[in-house]
Amino acid sequence: xxxxxxxxxxxxxxxxxxxxxxxxxxxxxxxxxxxxxxxxxxxxxxxxxxxxxxxxxxxxxxxxxxxxxxxxxxxxxxxxxxxxxxxxxxxxxxxxxxxxxxxxxxxxxxxxxxxxxxxxxxxxxxxxxxxxxxxxxxxxxxxxxxxxxxxxxxxxxxxxxxxxxxxxxxxxxxxxxxxxxxxxxxxxxxxxxxxxxxxxxxxxxxxxxxxxxxxxxxxxxxxxxxxxxxxxxxxxxxxxxxxxxxxxxxxxxxxxxxxxxxxxxxxxxxxxxxxxxxxxxxxxxxx
Amino acid sequence: xxxxxxxxxxxxxxxxxxxxxxxxxxxxxxxxxxxxxxxxxxxxxxxxxxxxxxxxxxxxxxxxxxxxxxxxxxxxxxxxxxxxxxxxxxxxxxxxxxxxxxxxxxxxxxxxxxxxxxxxxxxxxxxxxxxxxxxxxxxxxxxxxxxxxxxxxxxxxxxxxxxxxxxxxxxxxxxxxxxxxxxxxxxxxxxxxxxxxxxxxxxxxxxxxxxxxxxxxxxxxxxxxxxxxxxxxxxxxxxxxxxxxxxxxxxxxxxxxxxxxxxxxxxxxxxxxxxxxxxxxxxxxxxxxxxxxxxxxxxxxxxxxxxxxxxxxxxxxxxxxxxxxxxxxxxxxxxxxxxxxxxxxxxxxxxxxxxxxxxxxxxxxxxxxxxxxxxxxxxxxxxxxxxxxxxxxxxxxxxxxxxxxxxxxxxxxxxxxxxxxxxxxxxxxxxxxxxxxxxxxxxxxxxxxxxxxxxxxxxxxxxxxxxxxxxxxx
Numbered sequence: 001x002x003x004x005x006x007x008x009x010x011x012x013x014x015x016x017x018x019x020x021x022x023x024x025x026x027x028x029x030x031x032x033x034x035x036x037x038x039x040x041x042x043x044x045x046x047x048x049x050x051x052x053x054x055x056x057x058x059x060x061x062x063x064x065x066x067x068x069x070x071x072x073x074x075x076x077x078x079x080x081x082x083x084x085x086x087x088x089x090x091x092x093x094x095x096x097x098x099x100x101x102x103x104x105x106x107x108x109x110x111x112x113x114x115x116x117x118x119x120x121x122x123x124x125x126x127x128x129x130x131x132x133x134x135x136x137x138x139x140x141x142x143x144x145x146x147x148x149x150x151x152x153x154x155x156x157x158x159x160x161x162x163x164x165x166x167x168x169x170x171x172x173x174x175x176x177x178x179x180x181x182x183x184x185x186x187x188x189x190x191x192x193x194x195x196x197x198x199x200x201x202x203x204x205x206x207x208x209x210x211x212x213x214x215x216x217x218x219x220x221x222x223x224x225x226x227x228x229x230x231x232x233x234x235x236x237x238x239x240x241x242x243x244x245x246x247x248x249x250x251x252x253x254x255x256x257x258x259x260x261x262x263x264x265x266x267x268x269x270x271x272x273x274x275x276x277x278x279x280x281x282x283x284x285x286x287x
Numbered sequence: 288x289x290x291x292x293x294x295x296x297x298x299x300x301x302x303x304x305x306x307x308x309x310x311x312x313x314x315x316x317x318x319x320x321x322x323x324x325x326x327x328x329x330x331x332x333x334x335x336x337x338x339x340x341x342x343x344x345x346x347x348x349x350x351x352x353x354x355x356x357x358x359x360x361x362x363x364x365x366x367x368x369x370x371x372x373x374x375x376x377x378x379x380x381x382x383x384x385x386x387x388x389x390x391x392x393x394x395x396x397x398x399x400x401x402x403x404x405x406x407x408x409x410x411x412x413x414x415x416x417x418x419x420x421x422x423x424x425x426x427x428x429x430x431x432x433x434x435x436x437x438x439x440x441x442x443x444x445x446x447x448x449x450x451x452x453x454x455x456x457x458x459x460x461x462x463x464x465x466x467x468x469x470x471x472x473x474x475x476x477x478x479x480x481x482x483x484x485x486x487x488x489x490x491x492x493x494x495x496x497x498x499x500x501x502x503x504x505x506x507x508x509x510x511x512x513x514x515x516x517x518x519x520x521x522x523x524x525x526x527x528x529x530x531x532x533x534x535x536x537x538x539x540x541x542x543x544x545x546x547x548x549x550x551x552x553x554x555x556x557x558x559x560x561x562x563x564x565x566x567x568x569x570x571x572x573x574x575x576x577x578x579x580x581x582x583x584x585x586x587x588x589x590x591x592x593x594x595x596x597x598x599x600x601x602x603x604x605x606x607x608x609x610x611x612x613x614x615x616x617x618x619x620x621x622x623x624x625x626x627x628x629x630x631x632x633x634x635x636x637x638x639x640x641x642x643x644x645x646x647x648x649x650x651x652x653x654x655x656x657x658x659x660x661x662x663x664x665x666x667x668x669x670x671x672x673x674x675x676x677x678x679x680x681x682x683x684x685x686x687x688x689x690x691x692x693x694x695x696x697x698x699x700x701x702x703x704x705x706x707x708x709x710x711x712x713x714x715x716x717x718x719x720x721x722x723x724x725x726x727x728x729x730x731x732x733x734x735x736x737x738x739x740x741x742x743x744x745x746x747x748x749x750x751x752x753x754x755x756x757x758x759x760x761x
Contacts, residue, residue: 005322026328027331086561087557087561177534181339187339221470225470230634282463
């Protein structure tokens with residue numbers, strides 16, 4: 001692939017508004033170099049999916065996305081035979097020789113490609129995003145194994161379809177369950193955590209135009225402070241960005257207790273969390 | 288390089304991190320693709336290829352620091368302090384600690400912390416270790432000893448307060464702003480502490496060799512920590528692992544045999560019929576909805592089980608989000624229902640507090656009495672047990688030589704789908720002293736030694752239960 005060094009990756013991602021840390025740049029670089037999928041893990045809202053989107057923008061490739069959910073099966077993920085069309089074909093040719101028809105209805109013409117097959121068959125290389133892979137059952141994970149290690153899909157009636165171009169594969173997981181060893185072994189592992197205040201400040205300045213340096217740094221520090229509390233769901237980066245936008249709309253120049261108290265619901269989504277944070281930070285109760 | 292890499296992987300495996308052959312090959316290929324002289328890049332490369340679980344990152348970092356530490360500045364060649372605040376420093380004589388300019392060092396460190404100057408901080412940390420740790424080659428003490436010696440002289444607490452005062456200045460700041468500044472200062476001090484720790488480790492490696500240092504620094508992985516003696520920070524680390532585990536348990540308990548029940552799935556039937564030329568010989572059915580398992584957790588929360596019960600309550604808390612029909616009970620010498628303390632949206636700290644203060648679990652003297660607890664449990668709640676209920680009991684069965692009344696468990700098992708006992712003691716200790724395990728185990732559906740998170744995982748993994756209603760497959 002076209003990246004020469006992790007630094008090039010970092011610069012490219014920066015140019016489309018995604019600020020990677022060293023780790024992210026390094027792993028993306030390796031994935032492109034070694035043609036391995038990346039398994040991205042981390043809390044919700046730290047930019048896992050955004051990474052895939054930004055990569056697509058950087059490389060000018062199409063993004064094919066497979067959103068995982070409980071009950072996902074091969075007919076939704078890999079391929080399906082277009083049975084209506086097949087039925088029509090059989091009926092239209094009722095007096096034809098059966099052997100011919102059989103040969104005919106299991107051809108590519110009757111195949112409906114689902115995201116995984118689509119990514120494999122694409123003429124131009126693509127970015128394949130398999131989102132929230134931890135939502136499928138362990139058994140369904142096995143569907144992914146062939147595509148992850150060999151970039152190919154086997155269809156019993158047709159044979160094996162190999163990738164015409166090497167896609168970059170990104171899997172994301174919120175770690176709601178342990179993924180199987182077989183899956184992990186095939187991937188490079190990338191854990192993205194909440195950014196430190198310096199990086200978060202950069203992210204905020206990049207994503208929220210018109211935000212002052214001072215306010216961005218304050219927001220980043222408040223975010224760290226809230227994440228240090230033991231909460232049900234700590235504020236994610238996307239939530240701090242929302243908060244920054246809110247503050248901008250309210251034309252706030254300096255964050256203080258009152259403003260934080262009034263806008264806490266932008267950062268936190270559980271009532272218990274809001275109450276706890278309000279108690280700790282807003283009314284000035286210290287430890 | 289290859290030698291070091293193999294040694295490093297060996298060390299990871301020794302520390303319990305599973306590294307497969309494929310991953311080793313991947314890591315070698317990856318290392319070829321990068322610039323090897325960039326330490327950070329090497330670290331991330333190895334991490335991405337070798338460590339596939341967040342819980343193993345700490346072990347990875349420790350091993351990496353030992354195996355790929357920077358070449359240490361030789362101890363006999365004291366590092367010069369950078370030009371700091373007050374004039375040139377004398378070349379300190381590090382043998383006689385009296386001559387050494389401690390105040391100068393402290394001032395320099397303070398300046399570096401205030402200016403956020405990482406390079407100055409690093410070289411000053413090196414100087415501090417030079418002067419204060421008093422490291423002697425070949426002396427068989429651990430790094431923590433030297434760390435302690437260095438930090439004691441640096442008086443970080445005082446430094447932190449000074450820094451705080453400096454940053455706050457004379458301004459009238461609100462409590463909120465102060466808090467933000469304080470956290471900032473804490474982060475900086477922590478950085479200094481890490482620099483010093485790294486420097487000490489580097490020198491230990493130079494002195495004793497990688498293998499020896501790696502061995503002394505090795506700590507059990509989170510999943511191997513003994514639950515009876517886990518520290519609070521261990522428990523916090525475990526918390527992350529408990530969530531996925533309870534989901535798995537939920538899935539295990541809900542699993543059932545695939546039967547031809549449920550409604551006809553027309554779409555799949557027609558699809559299937561194509562293989563037979565449009566004749567639906569193989570009708571397909573929708574899967575019946577998995578039934579919701581009922582789980583009752585019964586936990587010993589007596590003093591002897593303090594750490595373990597904290598863990599089980601943590602587990603209970605996580606389970607409460609998974610099972611809508613979870614009921615939890617706590618007992619010492621009598622039993623009380625604590626289900627309501629763990630409702631959705633309640634944070635663990637306050638739930639724990641309510642269990643310890645509000646639950647009525649003491650009847651006579653506050654020493655474990657399993658017999659009485661079970662009897663109370665059965666008489667009070669027994670009638671609500673159903674063949675769908677799985678009862679999970681956690682405790683060490685140390686009954687203080689009181690009547691165990693094992694038959695009660697048999698009666699509970701009769702009314703429930705299964706009774707599972709999780710014991711945090713090693714199996715070899717069961718039935719020694721006042722442990723009454725053998726009175727209970729014959730009546731339980733199964734008993735398990737659960738001393739570590741790993742064993743809990745194995746228990747969940749291998750869980751097979753007798754058929755409840757409706758029929759369940761193990």
